[in-house]
Amino acid sequence: xxxxxxxxxxxxxxxxxxxxxxxxxxxxxxxxxxxxxxxxxxxxxxxxxxxxxxxxxxxxxxxxxxxxxxxxxxxxxxxxxxxxxxxxxxxxxxxxxxxxxxxxxxxxxxx
Amino acid sequence: xxxxxxxxxxxxxxxxxxxxxxxxxxxxxxxxxxxxxxxxxxxxxxxxxxxxxxxxxxxxxxxxxxxxxxxxxxxxxxxxxxxxxxxxxxxxxxxxxxxxxxxxxxxxxxxxxxxxxxx
Numbered sequence: 001x002x003x004x005x006x007x008x009x010x011x012x013x014x015x016x017x018x019x020x021x022x023x024x025x026x027x028x029x030x031x032x033x034x035x036x037x038x039x040x041x042x043x044x045x046x047x048x049x050x051x052x053x054x055x056x057x058x059x060x061x062x063x064x065x066x067x068x069x070x071x072x073x074x075x076x077x078x079x080x081x082x083x084x085x086x087x088x089x090x091x092x093x094x095x096x097x098x099x100x101x102x103x104x105x106x107x108x109x110x111x
Numbered sequence: 112x113x114x115x116x117x118x119x120x121x122x123x124x125x126x127x128x129x130x131x132x133x134x135x136x137x138x139x140x141x142x143x144x145x146x147x148x149x150x151x152x153x154x155x156x157x158x159x160x161x162x163x164x165x166x167x168x169x170x171x172x173x174x175x176x177x178x179x180x181x182x183x184x185x186x187x188x189x190x191x192x193x194x195x196x197x198x199x200x201x202x203x204x205x206x207x208x209x210x211x212x213x214x215x216x217x218x219x220x221x222x223x224x225x226x227x228x229x230x
Contacts, residue, residue, distance in 0.1 A: 002156060036216040038157075045206055045223050046157065051216035089157055093215055099172045100147075100159040100215060 003028060004090055004103035011109040012080045020106045022073040022090035028101060030071035033093040037066055037075045040087045049088070050075060077108070085110045113138040115207050115221035123201075123228050129194040133207030133221060136188065141165045145210040146183060146190045147217060150203040158203075162210050163190060197228045 005023040012018040022035060029035055035053045038046035048057050050066035053073060065076045073092075077084055090103035119131035133146070140146065147162035161171040161181040169181055180193040190207060204225050208217040 034214055034216070036214070038217070045220040046217070047220070048216060048218050051211075051218070052214050057218065091157075091159075091217070097173060098170075099174070100162075100210075102157040102159065105156045 002104045003094055003097065003101050004092060006088075006090060006103040006106040008104070009107045009109060011111055012077075013111045014080055014082065016080050017076060017078045018080055018108065019077075020075045020088055020090075020108070022075070022092075022103045024071050024073070024092060026071060027096035028071075028092045028094040029068065029073055031095050033095070035066065035068050035073040036091045037064075038089045038091065039084075040089065042086075046089060080108075080110055082110050084108055113209060113219040115209070115219060117205060117207050117221045117224040119205070119224050119226065121225060121227060123197055123226060124230050125198055125228055126196055129192075129197050129201065129226055129228075131192045131205055131207075131224060131226070133190045133192075134188065135190070135209075138209070138219075140183060140185050140188055140190075143212045145170075145212055147208045147210045148181060148190075148192045149206045149208055149217070149220075151206070151223075152200075152203045155203075160192065160194075160205075164212070199228050202226065202228045 037050040040046045053068040114136045116134045145162040148160040204223040206223045207221045209219040
């Protein structure tokens with residue numbers, strides 16, 4: 001049972017902008033813990049996309065951006081491409097659970 | 112380039128102990144990083160299991176703490192995971208990953224190893 005809630009799916013046409021929310025609480029995102037985002041293609045391991053809520057690892061296109069406010073975080077994908085079709089997960093730390101936690105995951109579909 | 116490679120038995124019987132190893136290459140384990148295990152049940156989301164620092168310091172997910180042991184062998188550049196008293200609920204893809212101590216992000220992942228618990 002995840003403490004970070006994401007929409008099960010989002011979709012958009014090529015070139016459009018989509019956002020994925022990650023709703024937490026005062027014991028994780030709201031406590032100031034960083035949020036990280038991962039992309040997972042079918043049959044592969046998760047790949048880092050955003051770290052420290054807003055930073056991109058080397059090699060990640062600037063079409064991907066992260067933000068955080070209050071007890072929530074968001075991942076935005078602009079200029080949606082067919083290759084962006086994947087599952088996306090947020091991750092943070094929960095002080096009450098004393099554990100690193102992941103979001104429920106969001107499947108992005110490119111129409 | 113940091114690479115991680117998990118290995119272990121693909122099939123474990125209920126009530127037995129699951130033992131996995133992760134070989135690390137391209138990076139020293141004596142750096143400012145934690146070494147983690149994460150699992151993903153079929154069709155489900157991700158679950159952090161535990162991590163270990165090169166000093167031997169460990170942290171465990173409280174939901175699994177009573178059954179899990181993580182260890183590190185710097186001389187072999189590998190980390191290990193033992194999960195005892197397994198049930199079908201422990202059937203999952205198990206990943207090892209490097210976790211940055213500065214941010215807690217998981218920046219390098221292995222390909223994962225699938226473990227099925229079945230008699």
